Every structure is written in C-alpha cells, then in structure tokens.
Amino acid sequence: AQSVTQLGSHVSVSEGALVLLRCNYSSSVPPYLFWYVQYPNQGLQLLLKYTSAATLVKGINGFEAEFKKSETSFHLTKPSAHMSDAAEYFCAVSMYSSASKIIFGSGTRLSIRP
Amino acid sequence: DADVTQTPRNRITKTGKRIMLECSQTKGHDRMYWYRQDPGLGLRLIYYSFDVKDINKGEISDGYSVSRQAQAKFSLSLESAIPNQTALYFCATSDSRTGEDQPQHFGDGTRLSIL
Numbered sequence: 143a144q145s146v147t148q149l150g151s152h153v154s155v156s157e158g159a160l161v162l163l164r165c166n167y168s169s170s171v172p173p174y175l176f177w178y179v180q181y182p183n184q185g186l187q188l189l190l191k192y193t194s195a196a197t198l199v200k201g202i203n204g205f206e207a208e209f210k211k212s213e214t215s216f217h218l219t220k221p222s223a224h225m226s227d228a229a230e231y232f233c234a235v236s237m238y239s240s241a242s243k244i245i246f247g248s249g250t251r252l253s254i255r256p
Numbered sequence: 257d258a259d260v261t262q263t264p265r266n267r268i269t270k271t272g273k274r275i276m277l278e279c280s281q282t283k284g285h286d287r288m289y290w291y292r293q294d295p296g297l298g299l300r301l302i303y304y305s306f307d308v309k310d311i312n313k314g315e316i317s318d319g320y321s322v323s324r325q326a327q328a329k330f331s332l333s334l335e336s337a338i339p340n341q342t343a344l345y346f347c348a349t350s351d352s353r354t355g356e357d358q359p360q361h362f363g364d365g366t367r368l369s370i371l
C-alpha cells in the first residue's frame with residue numbers, strides 16, 4: 143500500500159523568499175509522484191509529476207521537485223515566491239500510472255507575505 | 257468557457273433528500289472521475305469511468321451512485337443525503353490516448369451542505 147504525508151498544513155513565506163513544501167511517501171514499489179495546486183474556488187491543476195525518468199522534475203510556474211529515494215521524499219521548491227503562488231498544494235502518490243490509484247496528501251496551504 | 261463544468265456550484269439541502277451533481281466536459285477525454293474533498297483529508301476518489309460502459313467504484317463509493325450518460329457527461333447522485341456527505345465535490349477528466357493517466361483537468365467544484 144502507498145501513502146503520502148505532507149509536513150505542515152500551513153506554510154508562510156515572504157515574497158521573493160524560497161518556497162519549500164515537504165512531501166514524504168511510502169510505497170512498496172517505485173512510485174509515481176505528483177504535485178497539484180488549488181487556487182481559491184478552483185479545482186486542482188497538475189504542477190508536475192515524477193514517473194521514474196529524471197529525479198529533478200520541472201513544472202509550471204517555476205516550481206520544481208526532486209525525487210530522493212533514500213529519503214522517500216518529493217519536496218516542492220520555488221526559488222522566489224510570488225504573491226500569485228498563494229494557494230493550497232497537494233502531493234500525491236501512485237504505484238501505477240493510473241488515476242484510479244492515486245492517493246492524495248492532506249494539503250499544505252501556502253501564504254505569501256508582502 | 258470552462259473545459260470541465262460542474263453544476264450546481266453550491267447546494268444546501270436536507271437529510272434524506274436525493275441530490276444529483278452534474279459534470280460535463282469539452283475536452284473530449286474518455287476518462288472521468290468524481291472526488292470528494294474534506295478539510296485536512298485531501299481528495300478521495302468516489303467513482304471513476306474509463307468510458308461510457310465502464311464504471312468503477314473508488315475508495316469511498318458507499319452512499320453514492322453515478323451515471324455516464326455520454327462521453328462528455330458524468331453525474332454523481334446521493335440517493336438519500338446524510339450530513340457527513342457535506343463536502344466539496346470535484347469532477348475530473350483524463351485522456352488515455354495521451355498516456356497521461358493522472359487526473360488532468362478539474363472542474364471548479366460543487367460545495368454541498370447537508371443539514
């Protein structure tokens with residue numbers, strides 16, 4: 143069985159600062175890993191995904207995530223936060239390339255201070 | 257126009273009522289999904305459909321039913337609503353032809369309150 147844990151339900155950073163959202167996973171086989179973003183009153187959008195190719199995955203809006211097998215982590219980063227990055231971010235894991243098998247984390251709300 | 261449209265956007269109803277949430281998409285995707293979002297729990301899969309004749313239960317299907325009326329339409333029903341079904345509901349789509357099997361496009365959600 144797989145699971146995903148997002149550390150910190152709320153993260154606040156200053157505009158221009160580094161964004162780091164943490165995600166750790168548990169999977170008995172090599173996982174597929176995803177980050178989604180949810181802006182207020184909207185559905186989720188796929189930011190990026192890892193499917194066993196390059197361990198550093200670049201996504202939209204300047205975000206990237208690094209798969210670290212030894213740490214079972216897939217943390218999301220952005221070098222410089224922008225006010226428009228304020229949203230909720232969900233990490234998700236799947237053992238298969240199948241949407242029916244994706245397990246979502248509980249989410250991290252990112253706030254940006256001016 | 258939105259690619260994935262959910263109606264209604266908000267609904268307040270009473271315990272025991274039958275509720276239908278509708279989803280339509282203009283993406284031409286073959287796969288459609290219904291998720292439920294609760295605070296602190298992320299999204300959980302209720303039902304999914306890989307095509308019009310293929311409907312499958314997800315993680316939390318009890319108390320729900322679905323109908324795939326056409327490739328573009330996928331509705332979710334609560335036959336007899338109960339308060340713990342109060343949540344934010346999302347419809348999503350994906351296109352198996354692209355090999356992108358994760359949910360790709362989400363509607364803006366239906367906020368359902370059961371009193």
